[in-house]
Each structure stands twice: as structure tokens, then as C-alpha cells.
Amino acid sequence: MKFGVVIFPGSNCDHDMIYVLREIMAQDVVELWHKTTDLQNVDSVVLPGGFSYGDYLRSGAIARYSPIMDKVIEFAKNGGFVFGICNGFQILCECGLLPGALLHNSNQKFVCKNIYILPENNHCAVNSSLDLSRALKIPIAHGEGRYFAPDLELIKMRQNDQILFRYCNDFGLITEEANPNGSVENIAGVCNEIKNVFGMMPHPERAADDELGNTDGRLVFESLLRIMEEKRVSSYN
Amino acid sequence: MSEMKVTLETAEQLGLEPQEFEKIKEILGRIPNYTELSIYSVMWSEHASYKNSIKWLKTLPRKGKYLLAEAGEENAGLVDIGNGLACAFKIESHNHPCAIEPYQGAATGVGGINRDIFTTGARPVAQLNSLRFGDINLDRTKWLIKGVVKGIGDYGNSFGVPVVGGEVYFENSYNTNPLVNAMSVGIMKKDELISAVAKGVGNPVYIVGSSTGKDGIHGATFASADITEDSADDIPSIQVGDPFQEKLLLEATLELNQTGAIVGMQDMGAAGIICSTSEMSAKGEHGMKINLDKVPLRQHNIEPFEILLSESQERMLVVIEKGKEKIVEKVFDKWDINCVIIGEVIAEDRLYFYMNDRLVADVPASTLVLGGGAPVYEREYKKPAYYNEYKKFSIHSMPEPDDFKKVALTLIRNPNIASKRWVYEQYDTMVRTNNMSTNFPSDAGLVNIKGTRSALVLTVDCNSRYVMADPNKGTQIAVAEAARNIVCSGGEPVAITNCLNFGNPYNPEVFWQFVKAVKGMGKACRKFGTPVTGGNVSFYNQSSIDGKVEPVFPTPTIGMLGLLKEKNNHMTMSFKNKGNMIFLIGRSQNDISSSEYLVSYHGIKESPPPHFDLDFEHKVHKVVMDIIRFSLVRSAHDISEGGLFITLLESGMPGCLGFDITTDAEIRKDAFLFGEAQSRVIVTVAPSRETEFIDFMLNQDMPFFTLGHVTKGDCRVDDISFGFICDLKKEYDQAIEKYIEG
Numbered sequence: 016m017k018f019g020v021v022i023f024p025g026s027n028c029d030h031d032m033i034y035v036l037r038e039i040m041a042q043d044v045v046e047l048w049h050k051t052t053d054l055q056n057v058d059s060v061v062l063p064g065g066f067s068y069g070d071y072l073r074s075g076a077i078a079r080y081s082p083i084m085d086k087v088i089e090f091a092k093n094g095g096f097v098f099g100i101c102n103g104f105q106i107l108c109e110c111g112l113l114p115g116a117l118l119h120n121s122n123q124k125f126v127c128k129n130i131y132i133l134p135e136n137n138h139c140a141v142n143s144s145l146d147l148s149r150a151l152k153i154p155i156a157h158g159e160g161r162y163f164a165p166d167l168e169l170i171k172m173r174q175n176d177q178i179l180f181r182y183c184n185d186f187g188l189i190t191e192e193a194n195p196n197g198s199v200e201n202i203a204g205v206c207n208e209i210k211n212v213f214g215m216m217p218h219p220e221r222a223a224d225d226e227l228g229n230t231d232g233r234l235v236f237e238s239l240l241r242i243m244e245e246k247r248v249s250s251y252n
Numbered sequence: 253m254s255e256m257k258v259t260l261e262t263a264e265q266l267g268l269e270p271q272e273f274e275k276i277k278e279i280l281g282r283i284p285n286y287t288e289l290s291i292y293s294v295m296w297s298e299h300a301s302y303k304n305s306i307k308w309l310k311t312l313p314r315k316g317k318y319l320l321a322e323a324g325e326e327n328a329g330l331v332d333i334g335n336g337l338a339c340a341f342k343i344e345s346h347n348h349p350c351a352i353e354p355y356q357g358a359a360t361g362v363g364g365i366n367r368d369i370f371t372t373g374a375r376p377v378a379q380l381n382s383l384r385f386g387d388i389n390l391d392r393t394k395w396l397i398k399g400v401v402k403g404i405g406d407y408g409n410s411f412g413v414p415v416v417g418g419e420v421y422f423e424n425s426y427n428t429n430p431l432v433n434a435m436s437v438g439i440m441k442k443d444e445l446i447s448a449v450a451k452g453v454g455n456p457v458y459i460v461g462s463s464t465g466k467d468g469i470h471g472a473t474f475a476s477a478d479i480t481e482d483s484a485d486d487i488p489s490i491q492v493g494d495p496f497q498e499k500l501l502l503e504a505t506l507e508l509n510q511t512g513a514i515v516g517m518q519d520m521g522a523a524g525i526i527c528s529t530s531e532m533s534a535k536g537e538h539g540m541k542i543n544l545d546k547v548p549l550r551q552h553n554i555e556p557f558e559i560l561l562s563e564s565q566e567r568m569l570v571v572i573e574k575g576k577e578k579i580v581e582k583v584f585d586k587w588d589i590n591c592v593i594i595g596e597v598i599a600e601d602r603l604y605f606y607m608n609d610r611l612v613a614d615v616p617a618s619t620l621v622l623g624g625g626a627p628v629y630e631r632e633y634k635k636p637a638y639y640n641e642y643k644k645f646s647i648h649s650m651p652e653p654d655d656f657k658k659v660a661l662t663l664i665r666n667p668n669i670a671s672k673r674w675v676y677e678q679y680d681t682m683v684r685t686n687n688m689s690t691n692f693p694s695d696a697g698l699v700n701i702k703g704t705r706s707a708l709v710l711t712v713d714c715n716s717r718y719v720m721a722d723p724n725k726g727t728q729i730a731v732a733e734a735a736r737n738i739v740c741s742g743g744e745p746v747a748i749t750n751c752l753n754f755g756n757p758y759n760p761e762v763f764w765q766f767v768k769a770v771k772g773m774g775k776a777c778r779k780f781g782t783p784v785t786g787g788n789v790s791f792y793n794q795s796s797i798d799g800k801v802e803p804v805f806p807t808p809t810i811g812m813l814g815l816l817k818e819k820n821n822h823m824t825m826s827f828k829n830k831g832n833m834i835f836l837i838g839r840s841q842n843d844i845s846s847s848e849y850l851v852s853y854h855g856i857k858e859s860p861p862p863h864f865d866l867d868f869e870h871k872v873h874k875v876v877m878d879i880i881r882f883s884l885v886r887s888a889h890d891i892s893e894g895g896l897f898i899t900l901l902e903s904g905m906p907g908c909l910g911f912d913i914t915t916d917a918e919i920r921k922d923a924f925l926f927g928e929a930q931s932r933v934i935v936t937v938a939p940s941r942e943t944e945f946i947d948f949m950l951n952q953d954m955p956f957f958t959l960g961h962v963t964k965g966d967c968r969v970d971d972i973s974f975g976f977i978c979d980l981k982k983e984y985d986q987a988i989e990k991y992i993e994g
Contacts, residue, residue, distance in 0.1 A: 027412025
């Protein structure tokens with residue numbers, strides 16, 4: 016599969032994402048500079064974490080106006096897989112590809128640590144292969160990660176299986192104590208209605224390398240890849 | 253030239269000594285104008301010239317088998333780490349700005365040290381920091397720590413370099429004047445080193461990065477004066493940081509380095525343009541003609557001397573090979589960063605600064621810099637009276653406590669011992685996916701070098717209470733502990749960088765502390781084979797306590813680089829399994845001197861440093877290295893603040909495992925549990941390797957003792973339970989948060 020990792024000025028998880036996709040998942044990866052409008056025929060676009068444009072205004076608020084974003088939106092509208100992590104998630108919410116918004120953490124502090132998330136269902140590419148009873152240990156690192164969506168939107172998202180992951184404790188229990196940032200309903204990741212655009216605050220790419228002693232994040236990429244492969248096979252048929 | 257009349261009084265106002273003013277007149281053959289005088293005042297300040305310290309710094313060992321550049325040769329120390337790679341690393345203080353504006357002070361400290369690394373061509377891969385604050389109960393301390401931690405976090409998190417280690421101490425001597433020492437570590441290909449040099453007549457000189465404003469004028473001079481109650485008036489001396497701009501500058505610089513167009517480059521830190529133009533010129537034995545009106549400015553009405561001295565952040569001076577201008581401009585255009593030619597390299601040892609074709613300053617570059625014309629002083633020093641007083645302390649004057657559990661709990665909640673979680677969770681510790689300590693904590697931070705079999709092993713250490721008690725021995729201990737942390741993580745100590753934080757050097761008793769500390773550091777570094785690759789001196793750190801001005805505890809922070817040549821030998825500090833045997837390597841002593849226990853429980857601050865013998869320490873390192881190499885142990889953790897009991901707790905907490913140990917009848921129980929005698933390491937051994945471990949140790953001529961075994965969670969000493977590890981962990985984790993946020 017061919018992945019395109021978008022690099023905005025201020026992206027700082029781009030190298031990590033490229034390393035995991037290329038070296039660990041053994042996929043083709045191209046770097047997509049934010050000023051370009053050529054997506055180079057990638058199978059999937061990834062928006063990595065970081066502080067695009069410094070995030071001085073509001074996380075992701077400026078990046079969504081980068082030239083490449085029009086193409087990413089078009090790609091998504093045509094059914095292409097778009098995966099945003101952390102700042103990438105924030106950008107996808109800012110440009111309207113994903114519902115909801117990411118607010119300042121409830122304690123107003125940046126937080127970086129290992130947390131646990133539980134896949135909500137197996138209906139989306141990034142959680143399709145995951146064990147619903149097993150909590151994944153994945154790091155977070157953000158100051159604006161408190162997911163919020165209005166009640167009506169949440170009801171719609173629940174009915175349509177758009178909630179990908181919820182924060183939980185190491186036993187897989189979704190508790191208030193396990194919510195690291197005050198996200199509504201412990202939501203850690205969501206997708207759009209047609210389930211081809213995904214966003215999550217935790218960093219699966221930080222939990223994919225054996226040498227760092229935690230590979231739970233790799234399961235998320237494996238899940239996505241399996242669906243991408245299936246989709247390719249079915250499109251050939 | 254400037255109209256303003258310059259007199260001795262003007263010079264003194266700028267912090268120059270009368271004899272320095274005479275020397276300037278002699279060099280120029282005339283009275284300097286105000287711009288020139290400002291130039292000398294910053295370049296000859298302690299911060300830029302090391303005039304009071306260089307004589308002693310030169311006594312430190314500076315050669316070693318792994319060194320690629322000696323101290324002072326480049327912007328940071330450079331070490332060969334194998335696989336064709338080099339590591340650049342350095343530590344620097346930003347104490348004075350933090351005392352006044354903790355958020356920006358800390359942020360720009362982080363920015364400055366990272367620029368020092370990437371200006372050599374290395375990509376920063378890890379950061380560490382050493383922070384010292386006053387009494388944690390004071391509102392001022394809470395304000396300072398919140399600001400400093402947020403400043404470090406906001407800058408480093410955005411810039412995208414993980415914090416992999418650090419230390420935080422609270423001690424009254426830092427009430428007014430906190431210490432904020434930031435270290436950065438970078439990696440590059442050996443042949444991609446960029447030198448801080450200007451040469452090649454006619455080569456263009458570029459300024460790249462942020463525009464220049466009035467921030468930080470005379471910052472170097474400010475850093476070279478006492479912090480007083482009026483220091484808040486110096487707020488214009490504080491710079492403002494922009495991590496986004498720094499991130500762009502990093503990427504653009506490294507991209508530019510690939511083009512081969514760079515002749516030399518230096519970041520602009522203290523003393524701004526004047527510092528980089530003079531240091532690069534002096535090093536290349538050339539000069540420069542600079543048009544200050546070409547410098548991109550962020551405001552109007554900036555005087556030439558302000559442009560020269562401005563410490564606006566996120567800027568670099570780059571000398572480019574003539575004819576390659578287009579290449580350079582293309583790279584900076586891609587990253588949307590300012591990139592402007594402001595002058596050219598000339599043959600003579602001269603810096604000519606013009607403003608709209610008017611010559612505003614004309615000085616010989618070599619006369620400004622360390623090793624050139626900058627003055628060098630020998631300061632007088634005198635042994636302070638307290639030194640002998642401290643030595644009179646005897647453990648026998650201290651009663652043993654009745655309730656050891658109570659002591660243990662007090663220590664767990666002691667802010668110098670308790671978890672620094674509240675601090676480090678505000679830092680991104682995992683970006684760049686190279687931190688091997690996240691899931692496997694060790695005594696030092698481990699940074700994976702992807703695609704190789706090795707990892708960097710990094711630590712910062714200094715117990716300044718020990719240094720206060722005996723600067724020579726205390727500094728040896730700081731080096732020893734750093735090396736011990738690296739050894740316990742499976743690494744080999746390689747080299748150090750240092751940040752020497754002291755009081756006013758004109759105070760002979762302070763200067764005595766400085767001299768003794770440097771001597772102790774040299775001795776220990778020679779023993780461990782860890783040369784000094786550079787660092788920074790910060791004098792004039794003092795606090796006003798009860799109306800009396802007191803210097804801070806002498807604090808020679810040691811930043812040590814180690815190498816783990818084989819990642820499989822990564823050793824962690826955490827207990828692995830119930831039933832593993834716990835051993836002590838080294839010897840318990842009847843010693844509670846300078847321990848947190850003595851200070852916080854008995855309230856005794858005057859005592860010598862804890863027991864320490866440099867040769868014995870070195871032997872412990874050799875033994876620990878071997879038992880790790882032979883895979884005889886499951887965990888290794890050195891004994892430091894809080895003593896053996898706290899060490900066991902720290903090993904138990906990551907896996908929520910307890911311990912059951914027996915004390916030694918020969919040693920006082922408080923000394924055994926809470927004493928801080930050095931050169932001791934706690935290891936655990938799997939039952940299957942126990943015989944092999946014991947056989948090995950018996951051949952080592954090294955004392956070792958069976959303490960007990962790892963339990964499922966109960967923490968027991970001499971058959972008495974001190975509580976369950978998970979409950980104790982909660983206390984340990986939450987103590988600092990409770991102090992700071994109530």
C-alpha cells in the first residue's frame with residue numbers, strides 16, 4: 016500500500032509515522048509537503064501529530080487552509096482513507112471531515128503518558144481487527160485533546176458506530192478516572208459517517224516498535240491495512 | 253559615529269571595570285563610542301567571556317578516546333558514537349531570566365540549548381533538565397515551578413524533542429533564584445559537522461530566522477550581575493520564545509547542510525549578532541563588514557547598539573560559499589523563513605558595522621573573545637568558616653527514631669524524593685519514538701539510535717547539599733552518581749557537559765566553592781574516563797533569606813553521556829518477579845550525613861557529605877557492568893536520596909511488587925534504611941541464576957549482601973510491614989501535586 020504522510024510546518028510526529036509505516040509495517044510512504052496539491056496516487060493519507068503553524072491560534076485552525084487540504088478533502092469525499100493522529104485529528108475536525116472539536120484539556124495542562132483505550136466496535140477500518148475486550152496501551156501527548164460534540168451529534172455518532180475508541184483503565188473499564196483530558200464520554204477517537212476518515216488523540220505510532228517495549232499501536236495499523244488490502248482486492252474484481 | 257559621550261561612568265554603568273575601560277581605549281587607540289562600549293560590555297561579561305572562571309575550567313580533563321571536538325572548539329561537545337555517527341550535547345543555564353519571568357525564561361533556555369546543538373548540524377533527539385526551586389510551601393516557588401515547567405513543556409513539546417531525564421530539587425537557598433539548567437543531545441553523521449567559523453574573503457554573511465527586536469538587550473550583562481529585589485525592572489532583558497520558528501529553523505538548517513553551501517554557522521544566543529560575528533570571525537581568523545540596516549527588524553526606532561546586542565531568539569548567522577546564494581534562498585523560501593545577506597567576510601581581523609552607510613562601530617574581532625582579547629582574572633578565594641563546622645557532626649548525637657514507618661512515610665512525601673510526575677507529564681517524553689525508558693524505566697534515560705545496535709544513555713545529576721557540605725567531594729559524588737546511573741542502565745560512561753551554578757565570584761568564599769568543585773570534578777572525571785566537552789558557568793545566583801543575602805548552594809550540574817553498545821544489555825531498575833532475590837552491592841555505613849532523612853526528619857542541615865570513596869566507587873561500576881553483561885541480574889538501581897528503603901520502593905513501584913528484607917545488626921537501622929552513603933547498588937537475581945551470581949560475586953573482591961526477596965506487594969523490613977506498594981506509590985505519586993495545587 017502507498018501512504019502519503021502530510022508534512023505541515025510544525026508537524027513533529029511525521030518522522031515517527033513514516034518510520035513505522037515504512038520500516039515496521041513495510042509499506043510505501045511518500046512525504047506530502049503542505050504546499051503541494053499532488054497526492055501522488057496514494058492509497059491513504061495520514062495527517063501526523065505536531066504543532067502545525069505553532070498552533071498559536073487554535074490547534075489545526077491554520078493548517079486546514081494549507082494548499083494540500085483541498086486535495087485531502089476531495090480525496091476523502093471520493094472515499095479515500097484519511098487518518099489523522101493528534102494534531103492530524105484536530106485538523107480533520109477543523110476542516111469538517113470529522114464531527115466535533117478538540118478543546119483544551121480539562122486541567123489546562125499538556126499531558127504525555129501511556130493511557131489505555133478500548134475499541135468501541137469492529138465496524139471501522141482502524142478498529143476492525145481489534146479484540147473488543149482488550150485495552151490497548153497507547154501514549155497520549157497533547158494540550159488540546161478534550162473531545163467534544165453536541166448531544167445530538169453524539170447520538171448520531173453512537174447510532175452510526177462512529178466512535179472508534181474510548182479511554183479506559185488497564186482492565187478495560189471506561190471510568191472517569193481513566194479519562195486523561197475530560198473528553199465527552201471518554202471518547203479518544205472517531206470516524207466520519209461513511210467510515211473512511213479517522214481521527215484519534217492517542218499515538219499508535221509511538222507504540223509500534225519492539226525496541227520501545229510496547230507494540231499495541233501496531234494492531235491499529237494492521238487493522239487498517241487489512242481493510243485496505245480487502246478493498247483493493249474487491250476493486251480489482 | 254554615535255553622538256553620546258562615553259566616560260568611565262558610562263562604562264561602569266554597563267558593568268565594565270575601570271581597568272577594562274582602560275584596556276578598551278588601549279585596543280582601539282581612542283575612546284570607544286557608546287555602541288562599541290556596549291559591544292565590549294557584553295562580550296567581556298562573565299556570561300560570554302568566562303573571565304573569572306576560565307583559568308580553572310582549563311584544568312578539567314578535555315581529552316578522551318571518543319572525543320571529536322574538545323571543549324570550546326565547537327558550539328557543543330562532539331563524541332564519536334560509532335556507526336559513522338557523532339553525538340553533540342551540551343547543558344546551559346537560564347537561571348536569571350527564570351527568576352523574573354519563569355515561563356519565557358525557561359522556554360528560551362530550551363530554545364537556546366537546542367540551537368546550540370543543531371547549529372553543529374546535529375538533529376536534537378533528547379532533552380534533559382535540572383531544576384532547583386526554593387521552599388515548596390512558598391507561593392513564589394509555586395509560581396516559579398508552574399511557569400518554568402510550562403515554559404519548558406510548551407517550547408520543547410512544539411519543537412518536538414522528547415525530555416528523557418531530569419531532576420527537581422527544593423531547597424531554601426533557591427527561594428529567590430531558581431536554577432534552570434537545560435541539556436540537549438543531538439545526533440549527526442560524522443562528516444556533516446558544521447563549524448562556527450567565518451572564512452573565505454567575499455563570502456556572504458546571512459542572518460536567518462526571526463526578525464530582530466529589542467528583547468534581551470544586555471541580557472548577557474544581566475546574567476552577570478546579582479539577582480536583587482529590583483531585578484524585575486530588568487524585564488526588557490528577557491527574551492521571548494517562538495518554538496514554531498525554531499522548528500522551521502531546525503528543518504531548514506539541516507536541509508541546507510545537505511547542499512554543501514555552508515562555510516560556517518553559529519546560533520544567536522547571548523549577546524546576539526555581536527557574539528556570533530565576533531566568535532565566528534575570530535575562529536576563522538577573518539573579519540566581517542556588516543550592514544545593520546539590512547537586518548530584518550520587528551519594530552522601529554532600534555538603535556545600532558540594540559540591533560547588535562539584541563537577544564531575539566530563533567536566529568542564526570550563516571556564512572555561505574559565494575555563488576551558492578540561490579541554493580540557500582531556495583531552502584529558506586520553502587520553509588518561509590527570513591534569509592537576508594547582511595554583509596561579507598573580509599581578510600582583516602576587524603568587524604565593521606554600518607548603519608545606512610554610516611560606520612557605527614569598528615572593533616578587532618579577536619579582542620572581543622575568550623582566548624583573544626577578553627580579560628582573564630584570577631579571583632581570590634578563602635575557605636568559609638562553615639566548612640569545618642559541618643565536619644563536627646556525628647551520627648552519635650542523633651537519637652534513633654521510635655517509629656520507622658513514620659519516617660518512611662515522611663520521606664516518601666518529601667518533595668525531593670517523591671515522584672516528579674507532576675513535572676514530567678507536562679513534557680512530551682516520547683516524540684521521535686526513541687525513548688526506551690518509557691516502558692522500561694532505568695536509572696538513566698535511554699535513547700534508541702534506530703537502525704543500529706546501540707543507544708545513548710543520558711543523565712543529569714547533582715546533589716547540591718553534598719556540594720555545599722564539601723565542594724570537592726560533593727562534586728566528585730555528582731560525577732560518580734551520573735556515571736553510576738549510566739552503568740546501572742547497562743551503559744558505559746563516555747563524557748560530560750557541566751553547568752556550574754554558583755554565587756558571586758567576587759565573594760572569596762563563593763569562589764572557594766567554585767575552585768574546589770572544579771577540582772573535584774576533574775578528579776572524578778579522570779577516574780571514570782569521562783572528559784568534559786563543554787558547558788556553561790552561571791555566577792551571581794543568590795537569594796535573600798530573612799533579609800540576608802545568601803548565595804545558592806553551589807550547584808555544579810553534571811550532564812553525562814553514556815553509550816549502550818548492545819541494546820540487549822539495557823538494564824532496568826524495576827523488580828521483575830515475586831521471589832527474585834534482592835542483593836546489595838557495596839557496603840552499608842553507619843552514616844546519615846547530609847541525607848534527606850537527617851535534614852527533613854531531624855532538621856539538621858549542617859553535616860559533611862555522605863560516605864564516599866572514589867576508588868571504591870569505580871570498582872562498583874566495573875562489577876555492575878560485568879554482572880549486567882553476563883545477564884546475572886534482573887534489575888539494578890543505585891542508592892541515592894532517601895537511602896536504601898526509597899531505592900527498594902522505586903524498584904517496586906513500576907511493577908507494583910514489594911520486598912521483604914532484613915537489616916544488618918552491625919549498622920544503625922536508620923543509617924541502614926535512610927542513610928545516603930555512596931557507591932551502593934541494589935540488584936535482583938532470578939532464583940535460577942542465584943548460585944551463578946553468588947559465585948561470580950565471591951570472585952570480585954567486592955562486598956555484597958543478601959537483603960531479602962521481592963514480594964507480591966507487601967513492603968516488609970525485619971518482619972514488620974511498612975505498607976503495600978500500591979498504597980505507598982499513591983503517596984509517592986501525588987505528593988508534589990498536593991503541594992503545588994493544594
